[in-house]
Amino acid sequence: MDMxxxxxxxxxxxxxxxxxxxxxxxxxxxxxxxxxxxxxxxGAEGAYEHVCRYVExxxxxxxxxxxxxxKLYQEMDKELDSKQTLEDLDLxxxxxxxxxxxxxxxxxxxxxxxxxxxxxxxxxxxxKFDILNGLDEKIREVPELERRVEYQTALAIYNAxxxxxxxxxxxxxxxxxxxxxxxxxxKNLIGLFKRFASSTxxxxxxxxxxxxxxxxxxxxxxxxxxxxxxxxxxxxxYPPIEKKEENQETKTEEDALAENKEETKE
Numbered sequence: 001m002d003m004x005x006x007x008x009x010x011x012x013x014x015x016x017x018x019x020x021x022x023x024x025x026x027x028x029x030x031x032x033x034x035x036x037x038x039x040x041x042x043g044a045e046g047a048y049e050h051v052c053r054y055v056e057x058x059x060x061x062x063x064x065x066x067x068x069x070x071k072l073y074q075e076m077d078k079e080l081d082s083k084q085t086l087e088d089l090d091l092x093x094x095x096x097x098x099x100x101x102x103x104x105x106x107x108x109x110x111x112x113x114x115x116x117x118x119x120x121x122x123x124x125x126x127x128k129f130d131i132l133n134g135l136d137e138k139i140r141e142v143p144e145l146e147r148r149v150e151y152q153t154a155l156a157i158y159n160a161x162x163x164x165x166x167x168x169x170x171x172x173x174x175x176x177x178x179x180x181x182x183x184x185x186x187k188n189l190i191g192l193f194k195r196f197a198s199s200t201x202x203x204x205x206x207x208x209x210x211x212x213x214x215x216x217x218x219x220x221x222x223x224x225x226x227x228x229x230x231x232x233x234x235x236x237x238y239p240p241i242e243k244k245e246e247n248q249e250t251k252t253e254e255d256a257l258a259e260n261k262e263e264t265k266e
Contacts, residue, residue, distance in 0.1 A: 029063045036070055037115065041223040048074040061093040062109075069115045076122050076131065086134045091142050101144035103184065110189055113150040114224060117157055117196055121231035124161040132161060149175065149185035153193050160200045167204050172197040176212055195219040196228065203232040217241045 036054050039047035051074060055067040068089045075082040092099075095106050116135060123132040136158045145151035153175065156168030174180070175197045180190070198212040199219060219225030221240035229235040 029058070029060055033063055033066055033070075036067065037111070040070060040074065041227065048078060061090070062105075065090050065093045066109065066112055069112055069119065072131070073115065073119050073122055076119070076126055076128060082128075082131055086131060086138070089138050091138055095142055095145060106145065106148060106150070106184075107186055110150060110186060113154060114192070114196075116154055118224070118228055118231070120154075120157055120161055121228050125231045125233065129162075132158070147182075147184050149180050149183045149190065149193055152183065153196060157196065157200050160204050163204075168200065169204060169206055172201050173206070176201070176208070192224075195225060199225070199229055199232060199234065202234050202238065213238070 032054055036047070036051045038044075039050060048071075051067055051070045055064055055071055058064040058067055068085050072082050072085050072089070074080075075085060091112075094109050094112055096102055097105050116139065120132055120135055123129070123135065136155070139145075139151065139154050139158075142151075152171050156171040156175075159165050159168035160172070176194055185193070194212075195215065198208060198216055201208055202213070202216060216229070216234075216238035217240060220229050220235055220238050226235060226240075229238065
């Protein structure tokens with residue numbers, strides 16, 4: 001019995017050591033990735049060069065592809081050829097683990113969808129429909145995500161930007177009305193995805209409740225919101241209301257994404 005207990009304890013210690021090592025390694029990958037997207041949001045000089053170095057040096061396919069989503073945005077912004085970056089992009093490597101759907105992988109990488117939305121809006125503003133269509137195809141290559149709010153929001157945004165079908169209005173309106181209970185989602189990020197929904201509906205000229213129209217002013221006060229709304233060319237219609245609210249709302253949005261990142265260290 002003592003030997004069995006001793007053996008179990010040894011196995012437990014080995015597992016804990018392996019788990020801690022894996023989390024520390026992931027944290028290191030994540031830190032530079034976060035640095036890259038913060039630089040991009042703030043418009044820091046050298047942000048493109050940084051993300052290029054990150055993609056080239058990254059050994060993890062998961063993080064290499066997360067970097068490609070960022071790199072694509074910068075390439076469009078700089079009028080560079082994005083075909084190779086888009087072709088190399090593999091979202092399965094981001095959202096699946098060992099080739100299978102992983103709810104944890106989707107949860108800790110939800111920020112990738114944020115950047116996919118930003119990529120699509122940028123492509124639409126610059127009339128780069130080859131990239132916009134390519135992004136839609138890449139997202140659809142991971143049908144395992146079809147029960148996720150993030151995935152359905154991406155398809156709806158694409159339809160809205162291309163003015164296809166119902167222009168994504170059906171799902172986006174349902175999302176604002178709380179019709180997302182049948183989908184998987186992260187509670188701390190659902191508010192952010194609602195803001196993308198309301199911004200896209202505003203772009204499409206759809207009527208909304210006053211609450212959501214007013215909320216757009218708050219979204220415009222955040223770095224992510226201002227970037228998205230400027231690419232949709234609705235920022236001037238819903239500018240930030242006041243500085244005090246800007247500080248509060250920016251902190252709320254950044255904290256929501258940061259909380260997701262913290263899950264990788266638990």
